[in-house]
Amino acid sequence: MAAEITLEFKKTFLGRASLTAHFRCPLDPPSVTILFGPSGSGKSTILRCLAGLEQPDEGTMSFGDEVWFDATARMTVSPQARRLGYMAQDYALFPHHSVEGNIAYGLTGLSSQEKKLRIDEVLRLLHIESIAQQNPTQLSGGQQQRVALARAIARRPRLLLLDEPLSALDAPTRAQLCKDLRRLLTQLAIPSIVVTHDWTEALTLGDQMAVIVDGRFVQTGTPQDVFSRPTNADVARVVGIETVVKGTITEMRDELATVQVGTVALTAIASPSLESDVFVCLRAEDVTLELAGAAETSARNHLKGTVQTITSLGALVQVTLDCGFPLTALITQSALRDMNLVAGSHVRAAFKAGAVHLIPRN
Amino acid sequence: MNWTAIWVTCKLASLTSVALLLIGLPIAYWLAYSKWRWKFVVESIVALPLVLPPTVLGFYLLVAIGPQSPIGQFYTTLTGSTLPFSFQGLLIASILYSLPFAVQPFATAFEQVDRKLIEASWTLGLSKLQTFFKLILPLSTAGLITGVVLSFAHTLGEFGVVLMVGGNIEGVTRTVSIEIYDNVQALDYAGAATTSAFLLVVSYTVLLLVYTVNRRVWSVWPQK
Numbered sequence: 001m002a003a004e005i006t007l008e009f010k011k012t013f014l015g016r017a018s019l020t021a022h023f024r025c026p027l028d029p030p031s032v033t034i035l036f037g038p039s040g041s042g043k044s045t046i047l048r049c050l051a052g053l054e055q056p057d058e059g060t061m062s063f064g065d066e067v068w069f070d071a072t073a074r075m076t077v078s079p080q081a082r083r084l085g086y087m088a089q090d091y092a093l094f095p096h097h098s099v100e101g102n103i104a105y106g107l108t109g110l111s112s113q114e115k116k117l118r119i120d121e122v123l124r125l126l127h128i129e130s131i132a133q134q135n136p137t138q139l140s141g142g143q144q145q146r147v148a149l150a151r152a153i154a155r156r157p158r159l160l161l162l163d164e165p166l167s168a169l170d171a172p173t174r175a176q177l178c179k180d181l182r183r184l185l186t187q188l189a190i191p192s193i194v195v196t197h198d199w200t201e202a203l204t205l206g207d208q209m210a211v212i213v214d215g216r217f218v219q220t221g222t223p224q225d226v227f228s229r230p231t232n233a234d235v236a237r238v239v240g241i242e243t244v245v246k247g248t249i250t251e252m253r254d255e256l257a258t259v260q261v262g263t264v265a266l267t268a269i270a271s272p273s274l275e276s277d278v279f280v281c282l283r284a285e286d287v288t289l290e291l292a293g294a295a296e297t298s299a300r301n302h303l304k305g306t307v308q309t310i311t312s313l314g315a316l317v318q319v320t321l322d323c324g325f326p327l328t329a330l331i332t333q334s335a336l337r338d339m340n341l342v343a344g345s346h347v348r349a350a351f352k353a354g355a356v357h358l359i360p361r362n
Numbered sequence: 363m364n365w366t367a368i369w370v371t372c373k374l375a376s377l378t379s380v381a382l383l384l385i386g387l388p389i390a391y392w393l394a395y396s397k398w399r400w401k402f403v404v405e406s407i408v409a410l411p412l413v414l415p416p417t418v419l420g421f422y423l424l425v426a427i428g429p430q431s432p433i434g435q436f437y438t439t440l441t442g443s444t445l446p447f448s449f450q451g452l453l454i455a456s457i458l459y460s461l462p463f464a465v466q467p468f469a470t471a472f473e474q475v476d477r478k479l480i481e482a483s484w485t486l487g488l489s490k491l492q493t494f495f496k497l498i499l500p501l502s503t504a505g506l507i508t509g510v511v512l513s514f515a516h517t518l519g520e521f522g523v524v525l526m527v528g529g530n531i532e533g534v535t536r537t538v539s540i541e542i543y544d545n546v547q548a549l550d551y552a553g554a555a556t557t558s559a560f561l562l563v564v565s566y567t568v569l570l571l572v573y574t575v576n577r578r579v580w581s582v583w584p585q586k
Contacts, residue, residue, distance in 0.1 A: 053481050079484040086485040092478040096500050105496070106486030155487060 003027040009059030019215035021046055027064060030189045034202045034209035038238055042215040043195045047161050051086040052079035084159040085152030090168055091144045093136035099147050100132045106155045122150045141169045142177055153188060160192040166201060178204050179360055199239060203279050203359045211235050242328035243282040264324040267300040268356035279359040286355035287329035290348045291339060300353040307345045321349055363556050366533050367541040375517040378456040382464035382513045390468030409462050420526025423455050452528035452535050459523045460513040471505020472498055507575045515568040
């Protein structure tokens with residue numbers, strides 16, 4: 001049996017929906033798993049259960065061949081003995097220690113020389129050598145995040161648990177640190193589980209992801225799969241985007257990028273810092289459908305396609321197209337009637353350059 | 363001024379503070395972190411000396427440590443002497459009488475340590491005991507100083523319990539507050555005035571110190 005983390009548990013709350021975890025995630029090769037869901041869905045609680053800070057009421061939890069929790073045997077392994085790195089949402093840095101002191105805190109059982117070496121190594125890895133002597137209260141949000149990460153990885157944990165690692169930061173910092181975090185996680189090669197409610201973070205950071213809605217695991221897969229092929233309406237509502245395809249930036253001019261997706265070229269707004277490999281993301285509600293031959297509009301992108309499926313979602317209809325890549329549009333029932341769309345109809349899909357989100361991919 | 367009485371008082375107050383630091387810390391830790399539903403029962407017992415007349419506390423203590431009681435007999439077989447009207451007996455009484463003045467500031471300080479920091483310490487591999495010494499204590503210094511200083515000051519001014527349990531033995535159990543009472547009984551108003559002024563200055567200085575480190579002294583019970 002391949003080494004994996006297995007969660008099979010249930011936790012009940014007073015006056016709140018219970019939480020059911022049915023989940024496996026591989027440990028080898030080390031990868032990043034995203035727990036994705038809206039706030040209140042229970043994803044942070046699952047992470048806390050994994051860390052041993054909270055206990056489920058029923059079920060089991062294991063890490064490789066170690067059992068970490070078993071409700072029937074009334075056994076649980078303490079957070080100390082799980083040897084993992086856990087980073088809380090607000091970083092929880094120790095105010096009475098310097099940055100260096102925070103990193104040294106968990107390095108018990110090492111000689112002072114080994115300790116010093118390890119601290120220097122971690123400081124370098126996270127590029128925080130210059131703030132080593134400062135107090136956490138003097139640091140910016142981004143610096144605090146790095147220190148918290150440094151502290152968590154200093155004792156070489158077997159598993160890294162990050163609870164909303166970027167949510168305490170402001171938006172411009174977040175995009176940059178998200179890329180940095182992905183690079184760091186790849187470099188560290190420690191199995192990691194990251195909780196987030198932000199789909200751009202999920203796509204950038206995750207190798208695989210699980211969507212949690214109302215305390216249940218509703219879909220697992222690669223982030224691209226989950227975002228582009230939600231298995232049910234719950235997931236679609238939560239993930240909010242329907243089209244995620246791989247693309248390559250071929251040209252960049254005045255923040256307008258030309259992105260090649262298969263045989264199709266799209267125009268998108270892009271920040272100059274983007275590398276050429278990207279995920280192209282489109283929300284179905286941003287895509288309009290026109291009959292072939294309609295007049296041009298201000299939208300930059302017009303793609304010819306064939307209707308594949310038509311799914312009714314109440315007042316709206318979800319139409320999937322083949323435009324050289326799968327594309328999903330959300331239109332009203334009356335538009336569907338007026339346009340006489342059926343499977344196989346030829347249409348033109350239109351969307352503005354601003355509706356195309358480009359997410360770095362590595 | 364009777365320097366012997368001042369010496370006895372200072373010795374008693376210092377030993378009481380040190381003892382309360384050692385006894386108070388585990389009690390306060392338990393009160394701050396226990397999730398036991400009947401915890402309030404223990405909280406009330408610890409707080410009892412705040413409201414109980416010193417004579418009542420003194421009376422029960424006298425009975426409890428007297429030569430007829432198991433504690434008294436045990437002490438006698440151990441040391442060959444008796445507890446009532448001795449400095450040791452007085453010390454036990456002082457510790458009990460000042461217990462809430464130490465435990466309450468300690469517990470308040472412990473409760474104010476952010477739960478997330480404690481959890482971070484656990485996930486970094488530190489046991490609960492290591493976390494207590496490396497995290498909780500250093501972040502609670504203001505509360506610790508407050509508790510120690512308050513028990514010192516409270517013991518300085520003790521009267522009823524001292525009289526009941528310690529009596530009035532020169533050089534052994536006669537404290538400053540009893541000295542003042544004696545002076546007044548003997549119509550030695552000048553002596554009483556000097557000693558009173560001395561006690562006033564010392565108490566005020568001690569409270570100044572407490573208020574410097576922690577301005578919320580009188581919120582004596584942990585705030586939720």
